[in-house]
Amino acid sequence: MVLLFLYKEINMLDVQKIREDFPILKRKVHGNPLVYFDNAATSQTPQVVIDAIVDYYSNYNANIHRGVHTLSQEATDAYELARKKVQQHFNAANSHEIILTTGATHSINIVATGFANLLSQGDEIIVSALEHHSNIVPWQMLCEKTGAILKVIPMNQEGELLMEVYDQLLSDKTKLVFTNHISNALGTVNPIEEIIEKAHKTGAAVLIDGAQSCPHIKPDVQALDVDFYVASAHKLCGPTGVGVLYGKEDWLNKLPPYQGGGEMIDQVTFEKTTYAGLPHKFEAGTPNICGGIAFGVALDYMNSIGFDSIAGYEQELLNYGTEKLLAIDGLRIYGTSKNKTSVISFNLGDIHPYDVGSIVDKLGVAVRTGHHCAQPIMDFYKIPGTIRASFSFYNTKEEIDILVASVKKAKMMLS
């Protein structure tokens, strides 16, 4: 019954109608219709979100949390409503556990910098081999500062984490565990429930980088019992420069402020400043007010389509794309876990991914080429990079056919 219900829901996703919501999908690139397959980097923006941005600047642009005037109050209400929407979306217990940031990288840095005061020499931090540079470098910097040691959960050829090694790495020295929910380079869905549960048994805190998962999955931070969860709005049909840090109240109270400035203070004298409570302690300065509001609208939009429908349809695209691409002679896909989202990272024999990317771009197809800010993964496979096509719910099988034809043309020209 459940399956039948899901199947029905998937079929309900009307892609042609959804595409009407995204004005950019009508544009042409080098004279060809745009085929946008770089969704894992940035998703496109629906008209309702664009309208929200225009509405903000047209009607109630003002600084928040300060003014008594009408515009300021309207802007404050809208911004705080957005925070509530984010809270509901992630099912956080409290809205003050939602810190609005400039993006997942900023969110990670708040936690990494804050932990500098909580770690000592010899403490251990565990990260996964599948991380984006933004979830490696802040922790390396933290280790340099504190003398803590960075340990890495390795992966297998399929791009899956070796959980038995994770078990061995965990000890009472482990203070923090960081991994992404889904790998940006390969699309692997990591077993975060298990990672969190095991880390907690040793008393370690867990941060999950949800930048890649949130476009496909609606995470429940309370059910996951995760300590920190981060995401970026621009991968969720929202604007760039906005993101979220969810943290459990206890943890956020333990961490010191990240930046000093307006908004984050309670009392300031030249002798001593006391900090504001959550969430403002971590929101120094005037935030991206319009961006925050638009993020809330983007979440409403995605929820109106429904994450079950989105995930189901994207899985269909993944299966279709995988099959069609693998039919090209010499094409190899990196990241072949059974548990992956709609990301296909591939190479054409020995042809450099940059060459393929340049040619398919000329044909109107936007893919990402390079190391995808995950050089350790490329080193693992001993390749300079990959071509990455990442599908979203507004993409179609016909667009995948165009990608496949473009890749074939590139192969012909480059071989």
Add this chain to the structure above:
Amino acid sequence: MSIRELQEEIVDEFSMFDDWMQRYEYMIELGKSLPLIDEKYKIDENIIKGCQSKVWVHAQMDDDKIAFTADSDAIITKGIIAILIRVFSGQHPKDIIDADTDFIDQIGLKEHLSPTRANGLVSMIKQLKMYAIAYQTQLN
């Protein structure tokens, strides 16, 4: 031939093509004719930073003129650098320093000139000019 004459020659060659595919195919052909760098110079110090593909460039002075050799692991990038080397190799350092690179625009490769473009054409030009500046300083 002078840098200017070489540039005009290349612009002439590219003007024969009707579309981007022919231009790219020609560029790929040019890549194959690139004067390849000696393996011993294919070291990290000779890699041009800012390119998504790897580009190695070596320069040496030959009778007051600079001889460039290069290689890349990407074919299109090789084509681009082959064009640059055809223009700049065998030229006097001062002429290289003074040369403009507007011809890149005229042969329809303008998009490769964007500073954010991952192939780093801008970085390549900068690197070739840096060599020229270094050798010019020696000559002075």
